[in-house]
Amino acid sequence: MDKSGIPEIIDRIGEKLEEYKSSGRKAFVSSSFQTHSLPLLHIISRFQPDTPVYFLNTGFHFPETITFRYEIADLFGLNIIDAVSPVSKAGQRDGNGKFFFVNNPDHCCYLNKVLPLEPIILSHDIWINGVRRDQTKFRSQLNEEEAMENGKMRYHPMLDWTSKMIWEYRKEYNLPEHPLDAQGYLSIGCMPCTRSFVEGGDNRQARWAGTSKDECGIQTEFVKVEAKAEAKV
Numbered sequence: 001m002d003k004s005g006i007p008e009i010i011d012r013i014g015e016k017l018e019e020y021k022s023s024g025r026k027a028f029v030s031s032s033f034q035t036h037s038l039p040l041l042h043i044i045s046r047f048q049p050d051t052p053v054y055f056l057n058t059g060f061h062f063p064e065t066i067t068f069r070y071e072i073a074d075l076f077g078l079n080i081i082d083a084v085s086p087v088s089k090a091g092q093r094d095g096n097g098k099f100f101f102v103n104n105p106d107h108c109c110y111l112n113k114v115l116p117l118e119p120i121i122l123s124h125d126i127w128i129n130g131v132r133r134d135q136t137k138f139r140s141q142l143n144e145e146e147a148m149e150n151g152k153m154r155y156h157p158m159l160d161w162t163s164k165m166i167w168e169y170r171k172e173y174n175l176p177e178h179p180l181d182a183q184g185y186l187s188i189g190c191m192p193c194t195r196s197f198v199e200g201g202d203n204r205q206a207r208w209a210g211t212s213k214d215e216c217g218i219q220t221e222f223v224k225v226e227a228k229a230e231a232k233v
Ligand code: SF4
Pocket: 058, 060, 100, 101, 104, 105, 106, 108, 109, 110, 112, 113, 189, 190, 191, 192, 193, 216
């Protein structure tokens, strides 16, 4: 691990977390509990395990993800909280009785991910999330600290981490993997919108296959207008 400078990077994350705390700013973490989410959660557990970790529980996750979320809470000693949509599942169907994820996934993501995150952001000062530049075009253009419209701030400590760094960190600390990794899932979200490698497709096709959608909306909604515009260029 020493060769890649990861220990120094981790120390800087610890210093940043301390800086936020000592200045009286309230931070929270959001996580999707995929295998690649674990280094950030582990780092948080090492420096500030009392930081609340929110899981956007859409009600459409794989049972394996729910089990994994509880396993990690125990293993890392984290305070993990489910955030659920204020709109009941009965109100999440179109005129034909189909769930919105069938024909309008943007609206489904809005109801189940954007809406529940909003009050959490408003009741904190810093949103820590583990996005990486190499995941989507939008994410590639973010800064490590990014202002939000409402005067709050996002902190992206994993922005420049690579898959190799994630792997090295997991190996160093013997961190587990999401149980569906072994079944060929490259990126794991809600069950209706996730496809395994075995079912066909590459990394891009792992979520919302056959559409141009590559973000659920939480990353693109809560940034300043300038950042949104830059990301569209
Ligand atoms: S990923 Fe799919 S099921 Fe989950 S909130 Fe978005 S559209 Fe709905």
